[in-house]
Amino acid sequence: MTQTHTAATRTPSAAGRHEGASFPVRRPDFDFSKTPEYWFDNNPMLTHFMNGMAALFPDGEMFFVKSVRAVRDQIRDEALQKEISAFIGQEAMHSKAHLALDDYLHGKGVPIKEIEKIAVNLLGVIHRYGSKKLDLSVTCALEHFTATWAQQFLTHDATREVFNDPTMRKLWTWHAVEESEHKAVAYDTYKAIGGDYATRAAGMAIAMAGLTAALVYIEFKMVRHDRQLTNWRAWGQGLKHMFGLKGFFTPTIPKLFDYFRPGFHPNDHDVAEALAQRRSELAFDAPAGAVLH
Ligand SMILES: [Fe+2]
Numbered sequence: 001m002t003q004t005h006t007a008a009t010r011t012p013s014a015a016g017r018h019e020g021a022s023f024p025v026r027r028p029d030f031d032f033s034k035t036p037e038y039w040f041d042n043n044p045m046l047t048h049f050m051n052g053m054a055a056l057f058p059d060g061e062m063f064f065v066k067s068v069r070a071v072r073d074q075i076r077d078e079a080l081q082k083e084i085s086a087f088i089g090q091e092a093m094h095s096k097a098h099l100a101l102d103d104y105l106h107g108k109g110v111p112i113k114e115i116e117k118i119a120v121n122l123l124g125v126i127h128r129y130g131s132k133k134l135d136l137s138v139t140c141a142l143e144h145f146t147a148t149w150a151q152q153f154l155t156h157d158a159t160r161e162v163f164n165d166p167t168m169r170k171l172w173t174w175h176a177v178e179e180s181e182h183k184a185v186a187y188d189t190y191k192a193i194g195g196d197y198a199t200r201a202a203g204m205a206i207a208m209a210g211l212t213a214a215l216v217y218i219e220f221k222m223v224r225h226d227r228q229l230t231n232w233r234a235w236g237q238g239l240k241h242m243f244g245l246k247g248f249f250t251p252t253i254p255k256l257f258d259y260f261r262p263g264f265h266p267n268d269h270d271v272a273e274a275l276a277q278r279r280s281e282l283a284f285d286a287p288a289g290a291v292l293h
């Protein structure tokens with residue numbers, strides 16, 4: 001895998017202070033050279049959706065890291081400081097892996113660099129006109145999206161089984177495992193700095209509107225670029241897979257809205273069993289706080 005691009009300069013160091021955290025920082029490598037064009041169920045709509053969403057990760061996850069870092073000097077709890085360090089390490093590795101994927105897709109002529117800029121632009125507006133607390137509340141909300149969809153990915157066999165490429169299966173399983181492991185870190189940080197309910201709910205409203213609009217726009221842009229807009233069969237299969245009765249997204253919708261419950265905490269949504277199973281499948285049974293290669 002080539003990672004000679006900007007990943008090194010855009011991702012913070014993952015080494016250091018996370019020893020003693022409740023989860024490890026892993027550093028897997030991914031070789032996309034054998035990844036087929038339509039790696040998700042041989043379906044262009046589904047593949048473009050995942051590729052497009054993934055292109056939001058590098059800069060999106062760096063926004064998460066920056067928003068937590070911006071307030072960590074207010075955190076007196078040693079244990080939470082260690083969790084924050086491990087959270088930063090994991091997100092840095094995700095950002096790096098997804099930049100490598102973007103480089104691969106860019107080489108294949110996918111307009112992925114334009115998609116990457118959407119995250120920069122949207123989150124840039126929030127950062128410019130908001131506050132440290134609003135940045136962090138948007139991070140908490142988006143972390144709830146990633147955790148909810150990660151949990152669904154870990155348990156939704158119908159999705160994992162139609163990932164036609166072992167590299168993609170490993171990439172997304174690894175990312176889903178880690179999003180589940182660190183899902184409470186930003187939220188606990190927000191609570192620790194005295195984050196209030198109104199700002200938290202506002203962060204989720206912003207995240208819901210922004211992410212939904214971005215994902216719909218990206219899907220149409222990618223599909224149109226691939227000249228597949230009128231591939232009705234692929235649209236039908238893709239929409240059924242995502243929003244059908246047993247679809248991927250269907251059961252996640254009430255879980256996303258659960259975030260508006262005043263007493264909500266990310267750990268209310270238990271994922272321990274699926275997490276343990278997927279970890280062992282990927283030989284990810286390392287002690288917490290370890291750095292894996
Ligand atoms: Fe991540």
Ligand SMILES: [Fe+2]
Nearest residue numbers: 091143146179
């Ligand atoms: Fe995350």
